[in-house]
Amino acid sequence: MIATQSALELKGEMLxxxxxxxxxxxxxxxxxxxxxxxxxxxxxxxxxPVVVDCSNLSQEQGKQLDLRALRRLLVRMDFVPVGxxxxxxxxxxxxxxxxxxxxxxxxxxxPQKALVINTPDENARVTExxxxxEQEQNEDAVSTEPVSEDQVNEAIENTSxxxxxxxxxxxxxxxxxxxxxxxxxxxxxILSQTSAGSEVMADGSIHVYGPLRGRVLAGVKGNKKxxxxxxxxxxxxxxxxxxxxxxxxxxxxxxxxxxxxxxxDEKLIIEPLI
Amino acid sequence: xxxxxxVTSGKGGVGKTTTSAAFAAGLASKGHRTAVIDFDVGxxxxxxxxxxxxxxxxxxxxxxxxxxxxxxxxxxDKRVDNLFILPASQxxxxxxxxxxxxxxxxxxxKTDGFEFIVCDSPAGxxxxxxxxxxxxxEAIIVTNPEVSSVRDSDRILGILQSKSRAxxxxxxxxxxxxxxxxxxxxxxxxxxxxxxxxxxxxxVPLLAVIPESGSVLQASNSGVPxxxxxxxxxxxxxMDMTARFLGEDIPHRFLDxxxxxxxxxxxx
Numbered sequence: 001m002i003a004t005q006s007a008l009e010l011k012g013e014m015l016x017x018x019x020x021x022x023x024x025x026x027x028x029x030x031x032x033x034x035x036x037x038x039x040x041x042x043x044x045x046x047x048x049p050v051v052v053d054c055s056n057l058s059q060e061q062g063k064q065l066d067l068r069a070l071r072r073l074l075v076r077m078d079f080v081p082v083g084x085x086x087x088x089x090x091x092x093x094x095x096x097x098x099x100x101x102x103x104x105x106x107x108x109x110x111p112q113k114a115l116v117i118n119t120p121d122e123n124a125r126v127t128e129x130x131x132x133x134e135q136e137q138n139e140d141a142v143s144t145e146p147v148s149e150d151q152v153n154e155a156i157e158n159t160s161x162x163x164x165x166x167x168x169x170x171x172x173x174x175x176x177x178x179x180x181x182x183x184x185x186x187x188x189x190i191l192s193q194t195s196a197g198s199e200v201m202a203d204g205s206i207h208v209y210g211p212l213r214g215r216v217l218a219g220v221k222g223n224k225k226x227x228x229x230x231x232x233x234x235x236x237x238x239x240x241x242x243x244x245x246x247x248x249x250x251x252x253x254x255x256x257x258x259x260x261x262x263x264x265d266e267k268l269i270i271e272p273l274i
Numbered sequence: 275x276x277x278x279x280x281v282t283s284g285k286g287g288v289g290k291t292t293t294s295a296a297f298a299a300g301l302a303s304k305g306h307r308t309a310v311i312d313f314d315v316g317x318x319x320x321x322x323x324x325x326x327x328x329x330x331x332x333x334x335x336x337x338x339x340x341x342x343x344x345x346x347x348x349x350x351d352k353r354v355d356n357l358f359i360l361p362a363s364q365x366x367x368x369x370x371x372x373x374x375x376x377x378x379x380x381x382x383x384k385t386d387g388f389e390f391i392v393c394d395s396p397a398g399x400x401x402x403x404x405x406x407x408x409x410x411x412e413a414i415i416v417t418n419p420e421v422s423s424v425r426d427s428d429r430i431l432g433i434l435q436s437k438s439r440a441x442x443x444x445x446x447x448x449x450x451x452x453x454x455x456x457x458x459x460x461x462x463x464x465x466x467x468x469x470x471x472x473x474x475x476x477x478v479p480l481l482a483v484i485p486e487s488g489s490v491l492q493a494s495n496s497g498v499p500x501x502x503x504x505x506x507x508x509x510x511x512x513m514d515m516t517a518r519f520l521g522e523d524i525p526h527r528f529l530d531x532x533x534x535x536x537x538x539x540x541x542x
Contacts, residue, residue, distance in 0.1 A: 173435060173446070174431075175432075176428050176429060176431045176432025177425055177428040177429040178433070179436065192477065193477055195428045195432075195475070196428070196475075197429065210477070211474075
């Protein structure tokens with residue numbers, strides 16, 4: 001491919017961004033509130049990119065907002081200011097002269113909208129590989145789920161995503177060769193077996209109470225704390241948050257035995273399950 | 275209440291048609307009105323194995339297309355009462371099968387009073403196999419004691435429980451496992467997968483084990499369902515299978531190496 005010799009590679013990628021939605025224009029007040037948030041989770045904000053959203057500000061407030069001061073404040077507090085969003089026309093000139101980038105405003109849901117929690121049925125996707133279209137859709141859902149603002153806001157409020165991960169998916173029947181199952185945003189619990197040639201995936205952890213024989217992918221959206229638990233470890237491939245291991249290449253003595261797998265320093269650790 | 279039973283396997287050549295023919299004949303011989311449909315459009319075999327090849331006038335596709343009535347196409351078996359065969363077309367391909375068409379034929383068989391409708395699936399996971407399993411209430415999975423056959427059966431089980439009409443309605447198709455061409459000697463030598471391992475891999479209840487037997491080939495070639503050869507071990511095993519399917523509690527046979535007596539050792 002010629003692409004390998006080209007000077008650059010240009011592609012769209014989804015990045016985690018913090019969205020700071022301003023409700024007030026008083027820089028002092030903003031600083032105090034931010035400082036409070038940062039004290040709750042000091043490491044969470046270090047060098048983290050932030051987009052300032054002005055959709056909740058009135059025209060009048062927009063004019064009063066000192067964009068230069070805001071930028072300085074964010075830099076001082078170790079944020080990386082990326083740009084402004086939902087800026088009113090009245091603010092446009094000021095934003096440009098103060099060195100802010102203007103991001104295309106999102107046409108997505110209004111800011112007041114509550115967090116949408118999918119019903120478990122929507123979260124569950126059992127697919128059959130014979131239809132490539134379906135599979136592509138499935139992969140779509142895995143890889144291009146956009147970062148929602150609510151998600152970020154919630155992260156700021158709770159400093160963790162645990163409340164989103166409480167939904168689990170319980171499967172009672174065997175997962176057969178060629179079948180895929182994906183528990184979006186939660187844990188996956190399989191009461192029966194998974195066959196060789198099957199694929200079980202979850203954003204959270206995976207528990208399998210029959211023999212685990214196919215591919216198993218926990219933390220597919222990057223959750224490094226996700227774990228895999230099984231009664232009989234016979235999997236072909238084990239993946240947690242992108243770190244993978246073929247069981248046949250592993251030196252573990254737990255093949256065919258109860259095991260728990262977790263990630264430690266980018267390495268998969270297979271331990272006996274008591 | 276009539277039951278639609280698909281005989282399927284994923285892999286070819288494992289004994290689906292032999293099993294369909296024997297099982298349907300077995301059900302009919304026990305007094306149940308039974309129809310067996312060949313879904314292998316383009317590669318029809320069922321009529322050969324049932325010995326009705328030369329009696330085929332109209333076929334399954336003719337009925338679907340409205341070129342013949344179901345009554346015209348159904349072939350009544352001359353040896354067993356209550357047994358009817360709906361042959362496949364040899365000159366068409368599987369695209370001739372439509373969901374609506376298959377459904378109307380199955381519904382007509384049901385209203386006609388057939389208790390069991392046995393669907394003989396073609397190999398593979400393409401349209402023909404899909405059509406054969408789509409309307410099933412129960413499934414008989416035919417497997418050989420061999421890795422690729424077991425794997426393909428697993429695959430078809432997945433399709434069965436996710437793509438069938440029952441699955442679409444949130445129901446579960448009842449599964450039965452039939453292991454054919456089983457040879458305890460070769461299992462013992464390590465050539466074949468043991469029946470315990472197959473059941474463990476597939477975790478499907480075992481309905482029958484059909485021993486490897488020369489009489490199967492012989493029966494196929496002469497157009498007689500092997501179940502009618504009551505002297506053969508395979509025929510007896512199929513008889514047990516039918517009885518077990520109908521709810522009788524019969525122990526499995528032919529699972530252990532046959533001990534040869536003195537004379538047998540001498541004269542083979």
